[in-house]
Amino acid sequence: MATEAFVTGIGQSQIGVRLERHPLLLTIDAIREALDESGLTLSDIDGLSTYPGKTAAPPGYSPVGTEDVMDALRLPIRWYSGGGEISSQLGAIVAAVAAVKADLARHVICFRTVYEAAALSRPQDYPQPRGNGRIDGFPQWVMPFNALSASNWIAQYAMKHVKKYGLTREQLAQIALTDRKHALLNPRALVREPLSMDQYLEARMISDPLCLYDCDRFTDASTVLIVSAGDALGDVKCRPVRIAASAHAAERYSWDQPDVMASYATGRELWKNTDYQPKDVDTVQFYDGFSFLALTWFESLGFCAPGEGGAFIEGGARIALDGELPMNTFGGQLGAGRLHGFGFAHEAIVQLRGLGGDRQIAGDPKVAIATSGGGPLATALLFARDM
Amino acid sequence: MSGSRLLPQLGPDNRFFWTGGADGQLRLLQCEACDTFIHPPRPICPTCLSEAVAPRVVAGTGVIDSYTINRQKWHPAMEVPFVFARIAIDGAPGVILSTNIVGSPVDAVEIGDRVRVVFEQQDDVFLPLFEKVG
């Protein structure tokens, strides 16, 4: 039987905007923290995984690739992977799980480094690549119609919820408001100011029904999780957390053809891959690059029925730190910053290890879910502290 | 709404779609063996795997499946607000076209509204936009 896969060390750089620190050094800051926590050393690391690999465009979207990390640190890598053609940001962790289960690597550093705020402020260093000015692939079906932002694409799905199920702005606001409340308790969070319902309702609209506070903003940071093989935990000094299940499924790969986003099929798939059930989950860390995505994850994973997400989070008590299903306890991307998927997995581990400090949920949490993606992209990870 | 739009790179798969409007007709790729419409266009039918696929003129009408009103200026030259919508195309089951709704105030657009295609030419591309019917 294949070994189980565990998260050992986790790490995170400072989170900011327009940081001066080199993005590779931010990545190494996060790696250092993860190694310190786990007790592992660079010589133990034989795998690297990232999403979406090094890209020139958009500037700062992914300025650090596996090649940079493995050569900068002279890592003895046996397996590595970095690419966008995977089930979304957390797909990089799924790939690492597969690698350690197949004994292609023992300890895999998984990282996501974002640098868009810094890159936009320093166009001389991070220029917009010049092509022939034409677009192809999926963007050709939306961008000629001036839908240049994913907010426009997601807003189409959100509007269906408004019109079909009666989702209100007050209901949707609970994602952003809860994120902000939790961000106030996270010393590293990007946004550490409270947000009131009045402020939310008065905010300018970006793409109806999404307003300014429903959209994350460019952030500079790096987040790391080390995925380790279950039979390689002898030298690990932190409390390992098992990656009990993962899932991806989609109706088809498209941002505009399917009736619903891939989160729904992915949510159903996750519960096929584990004996755990929704009632066992102590906390959820749901992708919220746009607030509506987090709402759909509640529906997708069966915490409520499709269309009932608005009512489920209404008032915010249920998803608060002391609620029955605490959500985005680090502030999510709307509060902590656009860590692009990896922040959710990082926080799941923080909570299951009891390291949340002021934001630690009560009791002895053992099961957490982290998700990433939107549109056709979706990954769900179920973490359990049970071995 | 006008101004300079980002335009698609034309190639063997998509040229018929983006230039079809030159004669005022909306064209979608269809399987000649089983009639499945294929969008985005690819050189094979997903239903029967036939490679006999060809552009077919469709009615050019449809129904608004969903929409959003974009209010953010994503670049200084962008004119806002505008409606970005998805249209379920009549006679082409399963095909959705993302587009703009033109010719009516942004707050006069609703899911379920009937629309018809109007083409806007920019360089060698004929963009299928839609306007409300009636």
Ligand SMILES: [Zn+2]
């Ligand atoms: Zn066919």
